[in-house]
Amino acid sequence: MSKHKVKSMNTISSYFILLFTLLFLSACSSVDIKQYENNQPKLILDQFFNGDLTAHGILKNRNGEVTRYFNVTMTGTWDENGVGTLAEKFIFDDNSIEYRTWVFTPIQTDSGIQYLAKANDTLSETMIDLSGNAFFMNYDLLINYKGDDLEVNIDDKMYLVSDKVIINESIMTKYGIEVGYITLTIIKL
Numbered sequence: 672m673s674k675h676k677v678k679s680m681n682t683i684s685s686y687f688i689l690l691f692t693l694l695f696l697s698a699c700s701s702v703d704i705k706q707y708e709n710n711q712p713k714l715i716l717d718q719f720f721n722g723d724l725t726a727h728g729i730l731k732n733r734n735g736e737v738t739r740y741f742n743v744t745m746t747g748t749w750d751e752n753g754v755g756t757l758a759e760k761f762i763f764d765d766n767s768i769e770y771r772t773w774v775f776t777p778i779q780t781d782s783g784i785q786y787l788a789k790a791n792d793t794l795s796e797t798m799i800d801l802s803g804n805a806f807f808m809n810y811d812l813l814i815n816y817k818g819d820d821l822e823v824n825i826d827d828k829m830y831l832v833s834d835k836v837i838i839n840e841s842i843m844t845k846y847g848i849e850v851g852y853i854t855l856t857i858i859k860l
Contacts, residue, residue, distance in 0.1 A: 702807075702828070710803035714831040716775060716786060719859060720747035720757050728839075728855035735852070740764045745857075753777040753784075775799070794822065804831040823850065835859040 726743035741763045749755045755775035762768055775786045776796075786799040794811040806829040814821050822845075829839040836858055843851035 704800045704802040704805050704807050707803035707805035707830075710805065710830075712804060712831055712834055714801060714804050714806055714829075714837075716799070716801065716806070717749045717753065717755055719831065719837070720745075720755060720775075721749055722747060723860040724857055725860065726759075726839075726855050726857045728853055731852040731854075733848075733850050733852075738851075743855075755786075805829065806831075806837070821845070825853075829857075 724745040724747065726745060728741055728743070729737050730739040730741070732738050741761050743762070744760045745757055747755060747757045754777065755773075757773040757775070759771045759773070760768065761771070771790050771792055773788055773790045775788050777784050777786055785801070787796045788799050788808060788810070789796045790810075790812075792813045794813060797808055797810040800807040806827075808825075808827045808829075810825055810827075812823055812825050814823055824844045826842045826844070827839060828841070829837050831837050836856065839853070839855040839857060841853035841855070842849055843853065
């Protein structure tokens with residue numbers, strides 16, 4: 672093969688690799704919550720997460736196999752300062768029970784009121800992103816896995832699909848590698 676053809680093939684290969692890399696990176700980029708700002712019904716945190724709710728979900732491993740399913744009872748309350756508390760009781764398919772209590776604290780920003788969220792088993796506060804019918808939250812969670820405490824990152828994306836139903840999709844990562852997926856339906860009673 673001539674030097675010219677080899678150089679031409681190397682150039683084509685380089686362009687192909689560059690194109691593939693750009694496509695891969697753009698596919699992995701995060702969804703911008705602002706694209707949901709006109710979606711209805713609008714999610715208003717202190718209205719939806721107020722009172723009694725239930726949730727029903729599954730946990731999948733990184734291969735997509737369902738490894739657990741669970742049901743949740745929730746009660747949301749809000750004080751006169753706009754601080755919300757969401758008490759959750761998880762009942763898993765093996766009859767184990769876990770409790771999580773979220774506190775949503777309003778803060779005034781240039782774009783209006785936003786919320787900081789913290790739960791008893793999260794490692795720090797996180798900002799909640801709200802836009803239209805969407806609710807995004809990314810946080811580090813301490814879970815018990817086979818008897819050991821394990822830190823995982825949770826990327827929650829919730830969408831209000833009717834006045835009484837939110838669909839939640841979560842990706843769990845450890846060291847930047849996806850290790851599990853949660854799908855959850857939250858129903859306001």
